[in-house]
Amino acid sequence: MAHYIGLDLGGTNIKSGVVDDRGQIVAKLSRPTRPETGPDGVLASMVDAAREAADAAKIPLAQIAGVGIGCPGPLDFQKGLVKAAPNLPGWDHVPVRDHIARALGRPAVLENDANAAAFGEFWVGAGRDVQDMVMLTLGTGVGSGLVVEGKIIHGADGLGGEAGHLIVQPNGRRCGCGQRGCLEQYASASSVPRRALDAMAAGRRTILKPTRADGAEIDAQDVFAAAQQGDELALGIVEETAFYLGIGCVNLCRLLDPQMIVFAGGMIHAGEFLFDRVRRVFGEHSWTITDNHVQIVPAKLGSDAGLIGAAAVAQAK
Amino acid sequence: MAHYIGLDLGGTNIKSGVVDDRGQIVAKLSRPTRPETGPDGVLASMVDAAREAADAAKIPLAQIAGVGIGCPGPLDFQKGLVKAAPNLPGWDHVPVRDHIARALGRPAVLENDANAAAFGEFWVGAGRDVQDMVMLTLGTGVGSGLVVEGKIIHGADGLGGEAGHLIVQPNGRRCGCGQRGCLEQYASASSVPRRALDAMAAGRRTILKPTRADGAEIDAQDVFAAAQQGDELALGIVEETAFYLGIGCVNLCRLLDPQMIVFAGGMIHAGEFLFDRVRRVFGEHSWTITDNHVQIVPAKLGSDAGLIGAAAVAQAK
Numbered sequence: 001m002a003h004y005i006g007l008d009l010g011g012t013n014i015k016s017g018v019v020d021d022r023g024q025i026v027a028k029l030s031r032p033t034r035p036e037t038g039p040d041g042v043l044a045s046m047v048d049a050a051r052e053a054a055d056a057a058k059i060p061l062a063q064i065a066g067v068g069i070g071c072p073g074p075l076d077f078q079k080g081l082v083k084a085a086p087n088l089p090g091w092d093h094v095p096v097r098d099h100i101a102r103a104l105g106r107p108a109v110l111e112n113d114a115n116a117a118a119f120g121e122f123w124v125g126a127g128r129d130v131q132d133m134v135m136l137t138l139g140t141g142v143g144s145g146l147v148v149e150g151k152i153i154h155g156a157d158g159l160g161g162e163a164g165h166l167i168v169q170p171n172g173r174r175c176g177c178g179q180r181g182c183l184e185q186y187a188s189a190s191s192v193p194r195r196a197l198d199a200m201a202a203g204r205r206t207i208l209k210p211t212r213a214d215g216a217e218i219d220a221q222d223v224f225a226a227a228q229q230g231d232e233l234a235l236g237i238v239e240e241t242a243f244y245l246g247i248g249c250v251n252l253c254r255l256l257d258p259q260m261i262v263f264a265g266g267m268i269h270a271g272e273f274l275f276d277r278v279r280r281v282f283g284e285h286s287w288t289i290t291d292n293h294v295q296i297v298p299a300k301l302g303s304d305a306g307l308i309g310a311a312a313v314a315q316a317k
Numbered sequence: 318m319a320h321y322i323g324l325d326l327g328g329t330n331i332k333s334g335v336v337d338d339r340g341q342i343v344a345k346l347s348r349p350t351r352p353e354t355g356p357d358g359v360l361a362s363m364v365d366a367a368r369e370a371a372d373a374a375k376i377p378l379a380q381i382a383g384v385g386i387g388c389p390g391p392l393d394f395q396k397g398l399v400k401a402a403p404n405l406p407g408w409d410h411v412p413v414r415d416h417i418a419r420a421l422g423r424p425a426v427l428e429n430d431a432n433a434a435a436f437g438e439f440w441v442g443a444g445r446d447v448q449d450m451v452m453l454t455l456g457t458g459v460g461s462g463l464v465v466e467g468k469i470i471h472g473a474d475g476l477g478g479e480a481g482h483l484i485v486q487p488n489g490r491r492c493g494c495g496q497r498g499c500l501e502q503y504a505s506a507s508s509v510p511r512r513a514l515d516a517m518a519a520g521r522r523t524i525l526k527p528t529r530a531d532g533a534e535i536d537a538q539d540v541f542a543a544a545q546q547g548d549e550l551a552l553g554i555v556e557e558t559a560f561y562l563g564i565g566c567v568n569l570c571r572l573l574d575p576q577m578i579v580f581a582g583g584m585i586h587a588g589e590f591l592f593d594r595v596r597r598v599f600g601e602h603s604w605t606i607t608d609n610h611v612q613i614v615p616a617k618l619g620s621d622a623g624l625i626g627a628a629a630v631a632q633a634k
Contacts, residue, residue: 074607130473131473132472132473146572148465148470148472153465153572153573154574155449155465155573155574155575156447156448156449156574156575156576157574157576157607157610158574159570159574159607160571160572160573160574161572161574162571162572163571163572165571165604166568166571166572167485167564167567167568167571167602168484168487169487170485170486170560170561170564170602175604177604177605177606178603178604178605178606179567179602179603179604180602243487244487247484247487250484250496251483251484251568252572253476254477254479254480254482254483254484255463255470255477255478255479255480255483255569255572255573256470256472256477256572257471257472257473257474257475257476257477257478258472258473259473259474285484285487285496285497286495286496287482287492287494287495287496288494288495289494289495290391290474290476293474
């Protein structure tokens with residue numbers, strides 16, 4: 001049985017694990033990223049995390065078949081570089097792949113973090129029985145990975161698979177990417193409370209309060225909770241979220257015709273209250289000239305998807 | 318040098334040609350489809366057209382390396398069937414691929430007609446120097462083909478690559494497919510005069526007349542001509558067409574990051590008057606976090622793209 005190391009580099013944590021060739025985690029660990037240590041410090045920490053995972057799994061590095069690395073991007077896939085990373089100050093064309101391969105003495109593969117997570121779900125999660133799958137991660141932003149005929153789509157310059165920046169409402173809400181009306185502006189976990197606060201600022205009545213008892217701003221969960229209690233403002237926000245997710249799903253189907261669209265990220269805790277609405281919008285807005293059999297389902301691997309997917313990328317190499 | 322036969326089945330004409338392995342047409346011909354003869358009649362005619370092309374090229378059938386067949390769909394790629402075809406009454410799961418392979422004694426491959434045309438442009442037309450390309454054919458509808466890393470995207474059920482049915486305006490104009498706000502409703506050659514006529518019916522002033530001297534309804538070319546003369550209504554229609562094409566291009570880039578987007582079909586005769594506007598909208602609406610280097614260009618192969626592309630599909634098999 002072959003074993004792979006999966007590394008998942010985030011702005012907050014580095015996750016590392018040894019994963020076998022059936023996608024089972026043998027050992028895993030997490031340590032803080034400490035971005036302030038710069039590329040050199042973070043790379044050294046990633047190497048340590050990989051070694052520790054191998055130790056914990058009691059598998060000598062020499063028996064690790066490959067290392068997969070999920071990183072925020074944009075990346076240069078050919079050269080194995082992280083070109084830049086919004087949450088990692090000072091990262092400018094960092095040769096992550098070759099550094100880690102050299103330090104560990106094992107072949108390494110670099111992948112975008114959202115793609116890696118999608119590939120993990122594709123390998124042993126929600127998408128394990130399909131060949132064509134799209135995953136949308138509804139977090140602070142909306143990340144995505146497109147798997148077509150079992151392979152991740154990168155695009156000519158490594159910038160494909162950004163479904164969070166599909167324009168779903170021309171001239172709609174302004175996005176940090178410079179576009180207007182991106183799916184992310186309606187479907188990310190952070191956009192939900194933001195739109196609720198906008199509506200409250202405009203004087204709409206609601207049971208929601210701008211801040212919680214602890215002084216923190218409300219989050220998506222608060223809005224969903226209010227919607228489930230029948231609050232009209234909150235319900236309107238949830239319906240709008242589901243509407244644009246549904247339109248986004250239609251567009252993904254028209255281009256890629258996947259068997260499955262998987263939603264991941266914190267927002268999926270809203271469960272069927274959200275999924276039912278998305279499926280209804282999809283059904284109402286998708287074409288009628290063929291059956292619409294795409295499955296719209298929640299992810300299964302939770303926060304392990306990234307490191308399992310990184311290992312999957314190493315295996316698929 | 319290997320030779321292939323390309324067949325391009327349309328509702329009006331069957332085109333047939335012998336194409337060499339560098340994409341040059343050695344011989345070609347066209348004959349009426351006569352859909353009223355039913356699947357058997359049309360298939361017999363396709364076989365005849367293939368034989369005639371080989372005769373005209375003076376290449377014995379036995380030396381033809383393969384036959385590519387571009388057909389309207391939906392298709393069953395696995396089984397080589399045309400499941401249905403709106404312009405070919407009575408076509409219900411017709412085994413086109415195997416019938417033609419058997420009749421000609423050569424291996425045959427079936428492909429969607431829009432995909433085949435895109436693959437032709439990719440092989441030896443506008444996209445000959447790129448690996449990732451999207452083609453939109455702006456005809457009666459908007460057909461499309463997506464080429465990713467040199468391969469056509471089909472989707473799980475053969476229904477991918479339908480960029481004409483991307484929803485670019487949620488709850489927008491109703492489309493024949495059952496959706497609302499499809500790109501096709503704003504960017505097809507038939508939608509241009511239709512929207513002009515709608516605006517005239519609503520009382521807008523224009524130099525356009527609903528019908529021409531010969532009694533025929535106006536077409537896209539009339540609208541573009543009026544726009545070039547400064548007619549406000551016509552110019553508004555052209556701007557709207559360019560706007561939605563630009564938004565569609567942004568969305569194609571976010572998912573697939575192609576090097577090139579090619580427009581084909583009658584509408585491209587409008588030339589830079591249209592392309593300039595589309596590129597401007599694209600530039601204004603695409604993200605600013607990376608350079609936007611996609612080329613948006615006209616197709617080069619004209620009405621030969623379909624048969625050249627069918628031959629290309631046979632070669633790529």
